[in-house]
Amino acid sequence: MNSNRLPRLKYHSPKTIEEVLKIKQTFADDTVILAGGTDVIPMLKRRNVSCGHVINIKRIRPLKQISFDEKEGLRVGAAVTLREVADHPVISNAYPLMGKAVQSVAYNQIRNMGTLVGNICVDNKCTYFNQSAFWWQSRPDCFKRDGDCCYVIKGGKQCYALSAGDTVSALIALEASLAIVGPEGEQRLPLEDFYTGDGKKPQKLDHNGLVTAVLIPPPISGWKDGFLKKSQRGSVDFAIATLSIRLRNNGTGLEDVRIALNGVSSKPIRAKGAEQYLMGKPLDDETISEAARILLGETTPLSSIGTSVQVRRRTIEAMFTDLIETIEG
């Protein structure tokens, strides 16, 4: 049972982004980024990831910053912790949706260490995959371990591990994007487009890339929003679903709406079908339940230990109804 031990690896703690890129170029896919480490350290110990080089990014000054500009919006560096985000006055004043989402991640100790960008980059979760090396001795490897079977969907042809970061639905609803730095310089990518939908390799980030910040457009008045997370025991667990809604209502109908979910599929979902349906409609019981039905069709909840597909589906529907109702007061 060697599940407690970190593999032999070289630990790098560069002070600049350039150094990170250099190390990455040298060791290519034998590297892994360490931010708060709350996800990656357990994964290394369990041998869910194996690599020879760990690059700590917490000593890089510029990555530790949160900046806000009325025109540019908000920029949160990749080494900023969830705690720092939650405690920041701009976030509680101008981005309450994001504040709520951040507070829903795990518990205090994890939020003290874990970063916002780490939460965005967190690997997809599966009750099978996230087991120790000893555990895996008892059965053949699944797709995510480069094997050729899946235990969640028996007979499945690919990996269905669920996208997990609890802050992601809120950030997508806020139309956030990522700043990604690679050998060709900085590139911006809408967060929505960052995810592949492949449980095995869920993010569009090659071994050369480093996410340096998450960027959120400036807040616009007239929008109302809300966030909900449901999990088996409250916040400790990964979510059955997280749901974020932003909307603008002119009294007769919806002028604009953003609906995003996470935890319900191999990638975060922007529920465009439900959004389209709702446009211009008044929020009565009938539209809400029809929208919930459409929304459900846009997710692919799977069964996991403790929570069946049926429960997941009903929970998503109920969350949607409840959240719309709270937003509308």
Added chain:
Amino acid sequence: MKEYRLIGKRLPRIDARDKVKGRALYTDDISMPGMLYGLILRSPYAHAKIVKIDTSRALKLPGVKAVVTGEDTAKVKFGVISRSRKFIDEYPLAVDKVRFIGEEVAAVAATDPDAAMEALDLIEVEYQELPAVFDPEEAQKPGAPQIHEHAPGNISREHHMKKGDPDRAFKECDLVREDTFTTQSAIHAYMEPRAALASWDLTDKLMVYTSTQTPYYVQQHLGRTLGMNPDNIRIIKPFVGGGFGGKSDGLSAVEFSAALLSKHAGRPVKIVCSRDEEFTAARRKHPASITMKTGVKKDGTIVARQSRAILDGGAYCSLGPLTTVLMGTFQTLPFRFEHFQYDGYRIYTNKPPCGAMRGHGGPQVHFAQDAQLDMIAEELDLDPVEMALKNGLKTGDESAAGFKIVSSGFAECLRKVSEAADWQDKKRTEKNDPKKAYGIGLGCGGFPSGAGFYFNKTTSAHSSVIIKAGEGGGLSVLTGASDIGQGSDSVVCQIVAEVLGLPIEDIHITSADTEITPPDMGTYSSRVTVAAGNAALNAAKAAREALFKVVADKFEASPDDLLAEEQKIFVKGSPEIYTSFVDAVNLYQKKNQGSPLVVKGSYNSPDPLSPTYSFGAYICEVEVDLRTGELTVLRYTVGHDCGQPLNPMSVEGQIEGCISMGMGYAISEDLRFDGGQTLNPSFLGYAMPTANQMPKIEITHVVTDDPHGPFGAKETGEGSLDPVAPAIVNAVYNATGVRIKDLPITSGKILQGLKDKDR
């Protein structure tokens, strides 16, 4: 009820400060010069022959000092219930065969933990896989894989009990119900994983620090498996972070491997299990299938009970043979019926062995019993509380399994909780919200305050306490009773201090060190307060008698006229005639050629079943989201009769802990298996309730003066668990009309039930 100085008072634990500040030393906190770190290699197969083990590569790894396998052992099996040879079925390190995933195959010791972990990967084991069986029904079928040679049909234990004539009695009943209930695999999840530190001296004596509930048994079983006189083994129990029955097997591979590695390496060896190992390979609770048939009269009087239980035992006996018996006897509490039959079968399967877990068979059968009585009450249009009142065991009764009730506060528990929870009104709460439903339910319990027999053959008393007086007025109390966090050290000190009129700070307790402390059965079966408490009481009385004798001589008074209070011994009615406690001790020594004041007290249960029984009634209130099946436990109202609570804070702590554990059992704790492999071996996967799920709890102490308990005290550590789960089950039914017969109550089952109902 008599007022005492310390008994019945809300006193902080004697070790509370040390624990809170991190000063209390647990096994993993202890180190020795030259100490090595040990680890255990476990089987990845559920059932396999061990063809060959090659340790040579591991031994060559720098830092590795010893590697041991079954071949290095005396090949002696152990089993905690060593009275019967059939129950001695397990090698501490596997010999020839492995029977579950996680079974101990080899162990290594190295100068640092990393080298030890690396060495594990270098041990080459060649296995030949054998067909395995995981389901107890399948395991009984002809042609099923045989797990042990001595157990045809994989029957590990069967137990049959009969009283009266249930078949005839059922015919005379107005209503007979038969239902099958099933329960899942749950695990103790004690806070401190098992750990042991072993070292040998040059005269071949062995010393082991270990996280155990039963130091005396560890001494005996280590002696047996290592082929040495147990008297040459010293077991020290430091602070222990919980056990709940998971550390009461008398021996584990952890202690054995540490001892053997230390012998081979010639250096101390410490092994600390990881949480993965605990979830994967440690003992656990028996999953059971219980078919229960109960017959009643129109007025709700229970007449007869017939039940059959199939226990999924896992690969070895552990304490399971006893669980098989207790699932029969415990269902005769807390209700009276004349006709009873029980047939219990414990079946071997290729899964981790199941043993004792808090309540020991009780939670399974009380779930069945209380759920079924709730159904019966509904069919007869009776109030469950009234029906429980009608059938509850009273002082002087004997249960169908022969439990002699010497004090029962059950009726009072029921009356108090139904009033405090506003039962009559609340159970009629209207259900007209399509989203949420409120429900209320009753759970009942009764539990022995300790079994009255050892698992091995011995002439030792069940509990003994030695008191040794110091020259400064303090007392050393030596007991083999093991405080594993439940607070028995504090209770023993409280009792001794009360009797001798001393402040609790003057009592210095050692528990337990087999070199120093007398034999004691250990911490299980809810026996410590009654057994060790009585032994302490007897020892304290002996000390008082010895001191009173010399003081009486001095004052030319009768010992009967003396009192010990406030560190003084004085003549009743004349407080000015006194001697201080210190002076009395020194006077004693002077009168006895300087020999120290050393006294002892022992206790044996007067009844092999148990000296006495606790009772409880729990009312639970829940809310169910009818759309999603989400269940929220809102509130528990508890009435508990533990005789005289010696320290109400401790009793409340046990009840609150039981509610948390019982809630987990009812709604979310579930070890899932696939092919004998534990699918959720972590705290993230095994959903124990968190602090924010805890409901409001209101506790009423129902005080009865028990004739056997020390100062009238009875147990509270296990009986408090039994009613917790069924109270939720019944509340969910009250809320939704969905009757759960299969634990745990997941949201999925509630949704399914609602759907079936609509059909």
